[in-house]
Amino acid sequence: MLVVMKADATAEDVVRVCSAIEALGLTAHPIPGQSRTAIGITGNVGPVDPAQLSNVDGVKEVIRVTRPHKLTNREMKPEDSVIRVGDVEIGGPDVVVFAGPCSVESYEQMSVIARELKARGAHLLRGGAFKPRTSPYSFQGLGEEGLEILSAVRNETGLPIVSELLSTDELDLVVEHVDVIQVGARNMHNYALLRALGQTRKPVFLKRGLSATLEEFLLAAEYIMAGGNPGVILCERGIRTFSTHCRFTLDLSIVPVLKRATHLPVVVDPSHATGQRDLVLPMTRASVAAGADGVMVEVHPEPERAYSDGAQAITLDMFEELMTQVRQLGPLIRQRSAVSL
């Protein structure tokens, strides 16, 4: 159920409606918009009678939302959600580029990469400190030391940092050090982790699970939002199919489908999707063309020496070319999609 407030409704009207919702034993989620506020309702096991709310002052209409995803639903909030991290706006007019190595390897490595990426125009710095590796014998990440390195490099360069949280055990540590918390593809179904992230107020970069449907993906985001954290960024990173020519299959058609279904920003990760350095640039172009709000790419100055995912890491020269192309293509596509979406 969604309560749409009148354009001239006051803050007191919104509070009154929220109290009326809470009095019914339900949870109210005010969603301020450009011209009016909407209030999402969750917690109902059966239908709520719209008449209980439609006569409260300031209410324009009460809409039944039948889809299982509510807070993520564009019906709830027609305008795009823009997530601000420092000076960066994710989901705003510009295509945002998240870049960095797969893993944090050392202070020297991160410090050099961060400076080089910043000089080439990257908006956020990525780097895994806790790594979800298929084999227990592979490099597992530097853990807390990796987070400290990321913090130090953020302070040096001003680039906001994104790093993965693997388990609720490290939640406080990761919240303390990073600007955006990544939930990896293998953890998209970890509901305890998603619920815990709902209690934080740090933006969450949620990767689509390897076999997740659109609905499962949105419901994972819903877990975070239902806890009270509105800052969710969705990331398509390739799914598993019968196709073996790439590491995964980049499901690009989910980009416009997500943009239609939800107000949340949508980012594409062509690095993990393809697993091959030479495919990162063409699939970045395709992602921007499909309407992605950003891309996340793995970059390493010496990919052959990377501790993890070297085959898909692009070099700094390739990254420079990628930024040039994103700068050219982004405005062209985004002016058009403002008309068509």
Ligand code: PEP
């Ligand atoms: C990563 O971003 O390094 C990563 C492990 O991604 P994913 O969860 O998409 O495999």
Ligand code: MN
């Ligand atoms: Mn990786």
